[in-house]
Amino acid sequence: MERKEYSAGAVKHSFWFMEFRNEVKLLSEGKSFEAVKELCRTENIFAASTPDRAAQIFNTVSSRIKGMGDSFYPVFLKGDVSSQKIFNLAAVMANDTLFFDFVYDVIREKMIIGSNEYKPGDLNIFFKDKQLQSEKVAGWTDATIAKLGRNYKTFLFEAGMTDKGRDVRKIFKPILEPDMERWLADNDMEPIVKALSGVR
Incomplete structure (x- = not known):
């Protein structure tokens, strides 16, 4: 990936x-x-x-x-709406490395330790860590970071992975259709499978 x-x-x-x-x-x-x-x-x-x-x-x-790539079209089109939304989320993650890191580092870790929720503080810690790791992220304004955080929450909600809680949001571990999981694994996207499945 x-x-x-x-x-x-x-x-x-x-x-x-x-x-x-x-x-x-x-x-x-x-x-x-x-x-x-x-x-x-x-x-x-x-x-x-x-x-x-x-x-x-x-x-x-x-x-x-x-x-x-175009080989995912038939796998995507034969899935139900909830699977298609998760496929769309995977495409967002593949296209946006920072968002991928958020799902992998925060949401995946929450699922691994058996926590079924995340809080605004989790987003704040994630972005603070990234500001320490990346000069580019460190140069972004607080308003930009806040807007990114809001959009990340919206992506996860619209994909069906969380509820729309005001502060604390519940995480719903998605069931990956076997064909979709196989396609992701076969196309060098195993990290996305791990991020969505909550596995090490």
């Missing part, structure tokens, strides 16, 4: 599950990324509020899909 440079891009991103699913469906039917981009521009297929937002959604979702 490729580790990318840490990025605060997620402050502008959403989980975009429906958009991800629709784009995978179009690509699996033989459309090119360029053709999907044109549909975004001419037909606003992602129901974006502005053309700029449509372009941002397309670019981010396409980046997530390209990071997985």
Whole structure:
């Protein structure tokens, strides 16, 4: 699994599950990324509020899909909605190394020790550690870090991995479909399997 440079891009991103699913469906039917981009521009297929937002959604979702490669399309499309949401979460993790680290270092560890919840303090400790490890993260403003934390919580909630508690959030360990788990393992994404399954 490729580790990318840490990025605060997620402050502008959403989980975009429906958009991800629709784009995978179009690509699996033989459309090119360029053709999907044109549909975004001419037909606003992602129901974006502005053309700029449509372009941002397309670019981010396409980046997530390209990071997985096209061999996941049939595995994704035959899964139920809850499995597809976890697959989308895996694509977000593969595309955003800092978010992956959060799930791996915080959520996975919580599941390993048998804790079924995480608190705002867990996010604060995670970001403080990253600021010590990375000059880039150390240069981000408190507002950027706070927004990243909010979006990370939203990603996990929309994937079905947590509830929407105001402070403390319950963690729901996902059941990975065997085909999805096998695909992730076969495609150098074993760390994502461990992060989602809560195993060492």
